[in-house]
Amino acid sequence: MASSPPVMSAAMRRSGLQLFLASEFIHNYRRNLSAVLGSLIVFLFLAMVTAGPFIVSQNPYDVAQLDLMAAFKPPVWLEGGSSEFWLGTDGQGRDVLASIVYGSRISLVIGLVAMAGACLLGTTLGLIAGFYGGRLDAFIMRIADIQLSFPSVLTALFLMSAFGTGLDKVLIALISVGWVVYARTVRGSTLRETQKEYVQAARVSGLPNRKIILRHVLPNVLTPLIVVATIQVGTFVLIEASLSFLGVGVPVTQPSLGLLIKNGFDVLFSGLWWVSIFPGLFIMLLVFGINLLGDFLRDELNPRLK
Template sequence: MIAPQSRNGGVYIENEWIEQQALEVREEKARKPFADFVAKLFKHKGAVFGAVIILLFVCTAVFASWLAPYEYDKPDISAVLQPPSAEHLFGTDEFGRDIFSRIVYGARISLRVAFVAVGISLVIGTVLGALAGYYGGVVDYIITSITDIAWSFPTTLLAIAFIAALGTGVENVIIAIALASWAGYCRVVRGQFLSLREREFVQAARILGMSDARIIFRHMLPNALAPVIVMATLELPKAIVIEASLSFLGLGAQPPEPSWGVILDSGKGLLDQAPWISFFPGLMIMLVVLGFNLFGDALRDVLDPNS
């Protein structure tokens, strides 16, 4: 697209033209209007199945206080280690607490940890990746070096290290997962910015004298978000598994909090007497991870420019 000409023949660049160029790049990458994108996404059977599972768990977390038939932390000595029945759908644990109620409330912990931790890591990684890709040079070298160091450690192991420094608890688990998982976003966004910074609309914005912040966050970042959104969707189940693992090891949520990892830990010594204690939270973890993975895979397929 050629910039409009001024009356005296000189070329000038209007803000509106810059905005239009940025919009055209977004449309070029998205290819189709949002409504068509949603229609294409939900033609994918995996997206539908995954979305249904995710919606069920989100509703369970939101309406936990209405869905749970018992208090999750109230022991009942007369109902110790009862198997699944009409009275206790998923059975009871060694203190007589209803497993179903604890799993329902545990959905709140798992989803809160996942969404908040992934949100924080996404912001950190996106900002650092944008700065590295836009400025290059020394800034890129420093950020890339830090990213490579963080990337070299397994996420769970790095999260354990942060927990060792911060202490146990759900809030510290959120911080630990966020600090351990931002590097992937940084690498993806940096790669996107390296390709975008030479585009015509970015060069025009520089000539016009727009601030770096406006160029980065108004014009370039929206064009780099598609792979980041897909990655975040696939990182959510990973965060749920890490939270459950840390709680199982006694490093995350602490009893009597109804984290799925805590419930798994309480049932590990009772597998021969009461296998339902560990079976049902393990099943919930498997289902919610399956839902996010199916939806994330479908989202990746739909956003693939070659599809």
């Protein structure tokens, strides 16, 4: 449309936050039901994992607090349920809801930390590949291609079986399957940005490559990553759940949502469905919320769809 106006002086006096709240982004967000729903789900999860441990009555990993007599209690609305354990208990008398609160925390932290690590690694490699080109580019991108030709769960499974299990190993496995998407996105944007005249202007100004990359290229390739990163948290939660379900994920002392499903899986067909199903529903809800948010961000931040 018409080129951007010289900004009105009144607009200049408003603070950054006010401008943001009055922006088209927020305007569209408010009108987008799924975006509001998605961010609400994500927000509730974050609230739950931060405040949850102070609210739920039981720390499910403090053996002293467990009562074997209360094992396999059904949810509160079923016969035999207890108002103490809303979603029932497992075989050791752990409150399923409390397990979910603690498990969500582990799942989310793994997802976020792995995403941050993958983003850092992938962005760095993508910038290097796109900016310098040549053999370095070919080398990095061929590794990425090889990485992509394996299903990510399979790759993670290989790595876990090689390095052993543990929280740190899960993170390493997730980062090594997750960096590729950043590297490819960033490399593409970098190729596009370095063609632009402002990068040439920086060269003519005598800026060293390191400064050109950090000051000029990096800030201009980040926007599409927001979408990738958001959706990846969801993907990582799922991959981690699969790994834990397969028994090569987090240790039993730090059970994530995936491990909770596995723990309940043995008794799933004995009618004790709540031990597995509730953690499963929570994973689904979390990933659903993240994806709704991601889809909204994709629509908003992708200028081609506008």
